[in-house]
Every structure is written in C-alpha cells, then in structure tokens.
Amino acid sequence: DTAVSQTPKYLVTQMGNDKSIKCEQNLGHDTMYWYKQDSKKFLKIMFSYNNKELIINETVPNRFSPKSPDKAHLNLHINSLELGDSAVYFCASSQGRILGDQPQHFGDGTRLSIL
Amino acid sequence: AQTVTQSQPEMSVQEAETVTLSCTYDTSENNYYLFWYKQPPSRQMILVIRQEAYKQQNATENRFSVNFQKAAKSFSLKISDSQLGDTAMYFCAFMKGSNNNDMRFGAGTRLTVKP
Numbered sequence: 001d002t003a004v005s006q007t008p009k010y011l012v013t014q015m016g017n018d019k020s021i022k023c024e025q026n027l028g029h030d031t032m033y034w035y036k037q038d039s040k041k042f043l044k045i046m047f048s049y050n051n052k053e054l055i056i057n058e059t060v061p062n063r064f065s066p067k068s069p070d071k072a073h074l075n076l077h078i079n080s081l082e083l084g085d086s087a088v089y090f091c092a093s094s095q096g097r098i099l100g101d102q103p104q105h106f107g108d109g110t111r112l113s114i115l
Numbered sequence: 116a117q118t119v120t121q122s123q124p125e126m127s128v129q130e131a132e133t134v135t136l137s138c139t140y141d142t143s144e145n146n147y148y149l150f151w152y153k154q155p156p157s158r159q160m161i162l163v164i165r166q167e168a169y170k171q172q173n174a175t176e177n178r179f180s181v182n183f184q185k186a187a188k189s190f191s192l193k194i195s196d197s198q199l200g201d202t203a204m205y206f207c208a209f210m211k212g213s214n215n216n217d218m219r220f221g222a223g224t225r226l227t228v229k230p
Contacts, residue, residue, distance in 0.1 A: 033218075041154075042219040056217055090160060103150060104218055106132055106160035 003027050006107035013081060015115050020077045021110045023091030031055075033075035033103045033104065035090040036064060044089070049074050078112075086114045119209050121221035128197045129229050135182075136192045138226045144168075146212035149183070149190045154223070155203040163205070164186030166190065171191070197228045 004025045013019055025032060033056075034046045047066045048056035054066070063079045078085060087113050090106040118141045128134035140149070150151040166183050173181050178195045194201055206230045207221040 041223045041225075043160075043206060043223075045217060045219075048217065088146075088158065103162045103165055104164075106152075109158045109160075111158075 004091055004093055004105050004107040006089075006110050008110060009108060010111050010113075012115065015081055015083060016105070017081050018077070018079045019076055019081060019112070021074045021089055021091075021112075022073070023107060024073050025091075025093040025105070026072065027093055027095070027105060029093035029095045029105070030071050031094050032068065032071070033092040033094075034074065034076050035092065035106075037088040037090060037109070039087070045052045047074075047076075081112075081114050083114050086112060119207055119219050119221040121205075121207050121224050123224045124222070125225045125227070127227040128194075130199060131137075133193060133195045133197055134197055134226065136205050136207075138190045138192070138221055140188050140190065140207075142188070142207045142209065142211075143214040144211050147207065148210045148212060149181075150210070150218075151179070151181070151192045152206045152208060152220075153189075153201075153203045154206065155200075156202055160206075164192065194226075196217045198229050199230060202226060 006023045016025045030111040031050045035043050037043045049068045051071050052068045054056050065077045070072045090109045090111045091107040120139045149166045149169045153161045153163045164174050164176045164179050171190050173183050180193045182191045204223045206216050206223045210218045
C-alpha cells in the first residue's frame, strides 16, 4: 500500500554510465516531482510534472531527463553520470497544481553513488 | 525568489523536554503555505505540520506546534515532551499558493533527543 514508491533504493554505478530511477504513486495525484538531496542534506527541486506536462525545470544539466508516461509515473533518466551526481534523489507527488495547500508526499529516496 | 533559512544546523534536547526549531523565510507573496518535514535516519520525508499563511491561528499536531509570525516571516516548530523517536533532520519548507507547487526547503536542522 506504498503511496509513492521509487526503485531502486540504492544504485551504485561507474562514471559515464546511463541509469534510470523509476517513481510511481498510487494516490491519484496529478503532480509529481524530483528532488536532489546532496551530502549536506540540502533538498532542491529538479523537476515537476502536472498531468504529464513539465511545469518546473530548474537549472539542471540536460543529462537529466524526466519522463512521464502517465500521471502516476515520473521516471528520471541520467546520461553520462558524473561524480557530482552522487546524492539521494527523492520523488514526490501532490494533488493539484492550483491547490497550493496540498502537501507533497515523498518516496523513500534513491541513494545514487558514482564510483 | 523565495528563500528559507534554518539557522540552527544542529540541536539537542533531553527526552521529555521541549525544543524549538527556528525557520525564517523571504517572500513577496501574500498567499503561501509553510511546512515542517521530518527526515529520520531511515531517510523518509514525513510531513509533520503545515500552516496556511492566511490563517492567524498557529497549527498544532499533538506534541508539535508552530509559532507563525507572518510580519516577521518566521515559522518556528515547537516539539513538546520530546521522544527518542523525534531524533531526525527537520526541514522547513515554503510553497507559493498560486498556480505553482514549487516547494523550497531550508537547509535542515539535525535534532538529537538524548535519553
């Protein structure tokens, strides 16, 4: 009955590889997000999708490409991984782009480690 | 741009005592929402409490309460009767109320509850 689920939980890979992190939510929410939490625990938004439409795209290298096949899924694909990509990536979802009072529900995070 | 500042990187409190975590924010918006999230060592992001800026009454959730000072742009979290399970990182977050679910987080405060 997990609300927001991310896979994998841990990902260890070498520099230069391409990897994907998947996210699914079963809350019926129409907005999904990707956040990056660095080693200092600073949490920063990367992308936001509303009903498969990109609405937030922060200054993120274009090696990062989100893909939303439907409103319940928002996957994050990363090309040519670099050491600085090591972080914990959180997926989140909320109900309503207009309704700003709806809190975001987070997945458990994916710890990405680049060797 | 909205910024959220948590000036206390680390705090500790004895079990059963009360602790207050501070948060200030900067915005020109009049309609917005504020949140406190808890991140225990398990890495989950758990919503603790939220406050609508248009409400003067401070939000309360069991042992957690906030002191919302809109004019001062301050949003502190008070934890009463601290428990060992409260040990976690605590993040203050801001979200505009209009047409955008962009949530901005503070840098976090690491709280340790000592037995």
